[in-house]
C-alpha cells in the first residue's frame with residue numbers, strides 16, 4: 001500500500017533530523033548492561049540486598065536494564081572495584097566507607113569507635129544532613145553515592161585468647177581495614193595492626209599470618225572465620241557503613257527517568273539489606289556459638305577504658321577531618337537520642 005513507504009519515509013526523516021541535532025541527553029529508558037560487584041558472599045545480607053536491587057531495577061525498566069551481579073570480590077576488592085568505577089569499567093559497587101578515605105578523607109569520621117549505640121542512630125545520621133554532605137564529595141572523584149547500606153557493628157575474633165579487657169588486646173596481631181584511624185586506634189591499644197584487603201583475610205587467618213580480625217557477626221559467619229578463629233569478643237567497637245556507589249561516567253549517560261529508578265532502587269534495596277542484616281546478626285551469634293566459638297562480652301567499663309586510650313587518636317583525626325564535621329556528627333547523634 002501507499003501507507004507503508006510513507007511511514008518509512010517519516011521514520012527515516014526523523015532519523016535524519018535527529019542526527020543533525022546536537023547530542024541531547026538520553027530520553028526514557030535505554031537498553032543497558034550493568035556490572036555490579038561486591039566483596040561479600042551471595043548469602044550475606046549485602047549479597048541478598050544486591051539481588052533485591054537487581055530485581056527492582058530490572059522490573060522498573062521493563063527488562064531493558066540487565067544487572068550482572070558479582071559476589072565475593074570476583075571483580076576485585078573494595079579499592080579495586082572503586083577504581084574501576086572511576087574509570088568507567090564497572091558501573092556499581094558497595095564498599096565499606098573505611099577504605100575510601102583515600103578518595104574522601106572525611107568518611108573517616110565513621111571510623112571513630114563507639115559513636116553510635118544502635119543501628120537506628122546510625123540510620124538517622126547517615127540518611128540525614130551529615131551523611132548526605134559526605135556523599136556530595138564523591139562526584140568530583142568520578143563517583144556517585146546513592147545510599148548507605150549496613151555493614152554494622154564490628155566484633156573482634158582471634159585464635160589466641162579471649163579479649164575481655166583492654167589489656168587483652170596487647171600483643172595481638174590483628175588484620176584491619178586499609179584505614180589510618182583503625183590502624184592507629186588499634187596501635188594505641190597495643191595491637192600490632194596489619195592492614196589488608198578483605199579478600200585476603202581468610203587465608204591470612206588460616207596461615208596464622210595474623211591472630212585475628214574484626215567484622216560484624218554476619219560476615220564472620222558467612223566467611224567461615226569460625227573455622228580458623230576460636231575466640232569471639234562482642235566488642236561492638238565501631239559501626240562502619242557500606243556506601244552504594246555508581247560510576248559517574250555511567251551516571252552522566254542516564255536520563256532523569258533512569259536516574260530516578262536507579263536511586264530509588266538503591267535506597268529500597270538498602271532498607272531491605274539493613275533489616276536483613278539486623279536479623280542475621282542475631283542468628284549468626286547463635287550459629288557461631290553452636291559451631292564452637294567461645295564468646296565473651298566486653299563490658300561497658302572496659303569500653304570506657306578503651307575510649308580513654310584511643311582519645312588522642314580521635315583528637316588528631318578530628319582536626320584532620322574537620323572539627324565542625326565531627327561536632328555535627330555528635331550533635332546529630334544527640335538529637336536522635338533526644339538530648
Ligand code: TF8
Nearest residue numbers: 039040078095096177198215
Ligand atoms: C572489611 C569490610 C568488608 C567489606 C566487603 C569486603 O573488613 O568489613 O567486609 O568492605 O565489601 O574489609
